[in-house]
Amino acid sequence: MSKPRLTPLAKSLPASVPFVGPEAQERALGAPFDVRLGANESVFGPSPRVIEAMSKAAGETWMYGDPENHDLIQALAAHHEVSPKNVMVGEGIDGLLGYTVRLFAGPGDAVVTSEGAYPTFNYHVAGYGAELHKVPYKDDHEDPDALLAKARETGAKLIYLANPDNPMGTWLSRDVIHRMIADLPEGALLILDEAYLDTAPDGAIPEISVDTPNILRMRTFSKAYGMAGARVGYVIGSEENITAFNKVRNHFGMNRVSQAGALAALADQAYLKDVLARIADARERIAEIARENGLEPLTSATNFVTIDCGSEGDFAREVLANLIDLGVFVRMPFVAPQDRCIRISCGPPEHLAVFANALPKALEKVRTQS
Amino acid sequence: MSKPRLTPLAKSLPASVPFVGPEAQERALGAPFDVRLGANESVFGPSPRVIEAMSKAAGETWMYGDPENHDLIQALAAHHEVSPKNVMVGEGIDGLLGYTVRLFAGPGDAVVTSEGAYPTFNYHVAGYGAELHKVPYKDDHEDPDALLAKARETGAKLIYLANPDNPMGTWLSRDVIHRMIADLPEGALLILDEAYLDTAPDGAIPEISVDTPNILRMRTFSKAYGMAGARVGYVIGSEENITAFNKVRNHFGMNRVSQAGALAALADQAYLKDVLARIADARERIAEIARENGLEPLTSATNFVTIDCGSEGDFAREVLANLIDLGVFVRMPFVAPQDRCIRISCGPPEHLAVFANALPKALEKVRTQS
Numbered sequence: 001m002s003k004p005r006l007t008p009l010a011k012s013l014p015a016s017v018p019f020v021g022p023e024a025q026e027r028a029l030g031a032p033f034d035v036r037l038g039a040n041e042s043v044f045g046p047s048p049r050v051i052e053a054m055s056k057a058a059g060e061t062w063m064y065g066d067p068e069n070h071d072l073i074q075a076l077a078a079h080h081e082v083s084p085k086n087v088m089v090g091e092g093i094d095g096l097l098g099y100t101v102r103l104f105a106g107p108g109d110a111v112v113t114s115e116g117a118y119p120t121f122n123y124h125v126a127g128y129g130a131e132l133h134k135v136p137y138k139d140d141h142e143d144p145d146a147l148l149a150k151a152r153e154t155g156a157k158l159i160y161l162a163n164p165d166n167p168m169g170t171w172l173s174r175d176v177i178h179r180m181i182a183d184l185p186e187g188a189l190l191i192l193d194e195a196y197l198d199t200a201p202d203g204a205i206p207e208i209s210v211d212t213p214n215i216l217r218m219r220t221f222s223k224a225y226g227m228a229g230a231r232v233g234y235v236i237g238s239e240e241n242i243t244a245f246n247k248v249r250n251h252f253g254m255n256r257v258s259q260a261g262a263l264a265a266l267a268d269q270a271y272l273k274d275v276l277a278r279i280a281d282a283r284e285r286i287a288e289i290a291r292e293n294g295l296e297p298l299t300s301a302t303n304f305v306t307i308d309c310g311s312e313g314d315f316a317r318e319v320l321a322n323l324i325d326l327g328v329f330v331r332m333p334f335v336a337p338q339d340r341c342i343r344i345s346c347g348p349p350e351h352l353a354v355f356a357n358a359l360p361k362a363l364e365k366v367r368t369q370s
Numbered sequence: 371m372s373k374p375r376l377t378p379l380a381k382s383l384p385a386s387v388p389f390v391g392p393e394a395q396e397r398a399l400g401a402p403f404d405v406r407l408g409a410n411e412s413v414f415g416p417s418p419r420v421i422e423a424m425s426k427a428a429g430e431t432w433m434y435g436d437p438e439n440h441d442l443i444q445a446l447a448a449h450h451e452v453s454p455k456n457v458m459v460g461e462g463i464d465g466l467l468g469y470t471v472r473l474f475a476g477p478g479d480a481v482v483t484s485e486g487a488y489p490t491f492n493y494h495v496a497g498y499g500a501e502l503h504k505v506p507y508k509d510d511h512e513d514p515d516a517l518l519a520k521a522r523e524t525g526a527k528l529i530y531l532a533n534p535d536n537p538m539g540t541w542l543s544r545d546v547i548h549r550m551i552a553d554l555p556e557g558a559l560l561i562l563d564e565a566y567l568d569t570a571p572d573g574a575i576p577e578i579s580v581d582t583p584n585i586l587r588m589r590t591f592s593k594a595y596g597m598a599g600a601r602v603g604y605v606i607g608s609e610e611n612i613t614a615f616n617k618v619r620n621h622f623g624m625n626r627v628s629q630a631g632a633l634a635a636l637a638d639q640a641y642l643k644d645v646l647a648r649i650a651d652a653r654e655r656i657a658e659i660a661r662e663n664g665l666e667p668l669t670s671a672t673n674f675v676t677i678d679c680g681s682e683g684d685f686a687r688e689v690l691a692n693l694i695d696l697g698v699f700v701r702m703p704f705v706a707p708q709d710r711c712i713r714i715s716c717g718p719p720e721h722l723a724v725f726a727n728a729l730p731k732a733l734e735k736v737r738t739q740s
Contacts, residue, residue: 016616
């Protein structure tokens, strides 16, 4: 009995994981984390109306979700003042990024991103055999000029830009994004990952005609709306590009309970506004904690704050390891020079107090050892 | 501003939908269906413990689900008496079929299935550019000899077989499956879609060593467990094949609430047993309704009954259209000669009563017109 044959591409891929989950770390540690501030989830949780809608929908879980996501798409279209034909719902931005790469970038096609940007996008690019080209960050911001130059040089079919940025929390102004869009090279599609746009200042929000054929804007219920576990993302774009998702998406892939939850979340904008205020407070508190420990917080447009630990990557990695040992789940950028930082998700004061208590200990331990 | 460039493969694909959802039909009809007996969902619903677990987990939906699906995989491995390394959880069998095709069948590779078998599998095969070869059913059963012969002829990398079968509800005996496995051609992987195995007689359940390198068994919480909307499927196979899913799967694609629900479902085997008894009763009642109307029910090993309407496909299509108009959501096989049938999902007596009331009217209307 012979072995089945993986495709040459599949054979070449590592059985890798873009991120290790906190649960795996907890199993390794043998204890749950005291606070969970590492995955940019919203510790504030979803609206009580979301929980109510999901609990109610649990009894309907015997039914497949509507494969057209009709009600949610109608609501999103109304919310964004676009046509339902300009919106596609998918299994989180992660799922939608996978579909986008699959649609536009085949084996050998060039794709451009920033060195240290979202690893799951890179995972999808590798997974479809496309060739990833990276440009460095510039002063802890993604660098549109460098991205465009690299796209021109390589004839890229896709350009990935997160605004606001993850893992640095920085953002580019509307004008910079507008100029970038105007300069997009022939045949390149810009994936604008706006997972964190809800928490960004108005000046970071570009005005983009929804019919623009070479832009896809990705949004999510995972961050400010507090529904990471529900896997609901959506993409806004031209009708032609949106229709293309129907060629490859898992039509019955959406969860029925999540559809109900997202609809309730969108309807409760008052709760979102309240959470945004609490996120703003938390950003200030995290920055304060950083400064109290002699570290420099980066100004954040997201639901997390990236803290410059003021030394090389190895120093930050040790600080992070100590925080983990102290029961504080946080993460950090993977590559230099951003890896001199650690990244703390926003949360309620009592969660940040745990971090405030742990950080000096974590730093002390590294400083004593070195 | 030029258009982005779809890959040649993506360009060639239709923006098609394997199935139109009942919600889309309801929107077209302008009214909800009276009963929902078309998608082989479990109208009996999930265990109350599942609903309780999902409601409780709704408050935790701000957290991503464990990307390793650790607890669920441990429980499934214990349930099936295999190692956790032999189990992978995914976004329904639909999602797992997509990953499997992606791993094993690239552009131009041959894949074999039956004419009229699961269209979503065909959708994935087309979506990855592989070449689908079909063999006819034999007496309303999938035909292992024909599948094997075609696989040999085409050098197929994948063979798809659902046992029990959808859309006919028939099954192959354990011995037939064992012989088929023994005869699998070199380098071919058998995808054994066992979505309906929970409702099958013991004699349909093959004994397959979990280390067999050329078989993947697909199972789901969507059918007997009553959790179609939760999107939880899993695959059992050799460690090497299971590990391969980590090359391409959407690691954070699983819903946290669904993970909790599936765990509760698996733990409540008493509820499953009760549902299986109710499904058996419903099968008998559907068969009885068919006979009362002069139609022939096929013996079913699934949670639905396929009814031979005794004429050509056009006749059955009209019967189906009339049932839809009468507020009864049912479906039917897509291709001849199976399309002489309609397919009714099991449900509680009061739901079947609605069907029993509608069927003679639907038949009468066709007979009067023709």
